[in-house]
Amino acid sequence: MKTLVIEDSASSLAILCHQIERIGIQAIPAAGGMAGIELFLAERPDLILLDIVLPDIDGFEVARSIRQLERPGDWTPIIFLTALNNDEDLEKGIAAGGDDYLYKPASEIVLSAKIRAMQRILQMRQSLLVATRKLDSANQELRRLTSLDGLTGIANRRHFDEILDREWRRTMRQGGELSILMCDIDYFKKYNDHYGHQDGDECLRLVAQALNEAMERGGDLLARYGGEEFIAALPDTSPGGALFIAERMRRAVADLKLPHAGSPCGHITASFGIASTLPAADGSARALVGSADRALYQAKLEGKNRVCRAVSLETPVA
Secondary structure (H helix, E strand, O other), X not given: OEEEEEOOOHHHHHHHHHHHHHOOOXXXXXXXXXXXXXXXXXXXXXXXXXXXXXXXXXXXXXXXXXXXXXXXXXXOOEEEEEOOOOHHHHHHHHXXXXXXXXXXXXXXXXXXXXXXXXXXXXXXXXXXXXXXXXXXXXXXXXXXXXXXXXOOOOEOHHHXXXXXXXXXXXXXXXXXXXXXXXXXXXXXXXXHHHHOHHHHHHHHHHHHHHHHHOOOOXXXXXXXXXXXXXXXXXXXXXXXXXXXXXXXXXXXXXXXXXXXXXXXXXXXXXXXXXXXXXXXXXXXXXXXXXXXXXXXHHHHHOOOOOEEEEOOOOOEEO
């Protein structure tokens, strides 16, 4: 522990530093207010003993300066040294940033007791800061985990809905198009029935990975929407851009070449529906998702393993 002692009397400064070092604490002497401020910046002490009456600037001003110079989240206890004992000076010292008073001449016993008390407060504060950081880290990890789908590791539906609402409002303010892409694995029930649920889960993980890798932009979000269905939000994306991404995703799934005895293709494929709009106050993100869902249904009706595009929020077409 380091203690900065700011005292203009050479004899008092020497006595205080000697008493502090007898306690086993390093003493840093400063013979004036400005010297004390400079040493505070250079040494970053754990405790400050500060005389009120100094030759250059008074202790109140030194305390205010030190509080302004502290780094965010830091706190250095300041104990004022004073021969003054009126209530106004006590109140003024606390208002300036002081934490305690020690009347001069200070006995070694009282000085030691004050320093030990401040040490305990510093230790408790440090323990509280460590616990707070651990709690913040745990909360961040909890938020991360609750936003992910436990099977595939991509975003879950709840997180997707939150992000979509935010993107809808942002795009409505700033202008631009917003596209939604929906994907469904073809003949997935037959896959589960034939290969079993463990292989079905592995299929979902591999498809999710392939879809995610096919999305190149950081602002796009892929989520598992339920069962074998996936959904993606594509901010600032035109219908043509959404069609390009969907086709790339469709090929990525087909390129996995996962055997599927129940599919006419002989391997896993997926169908896609896309919808785009210019977000406005008279529309809604839910309507956009609904349009993409109907386009996906159209892709299923037309033979699967294809992309269908909704030309409006009402009517899907191939």
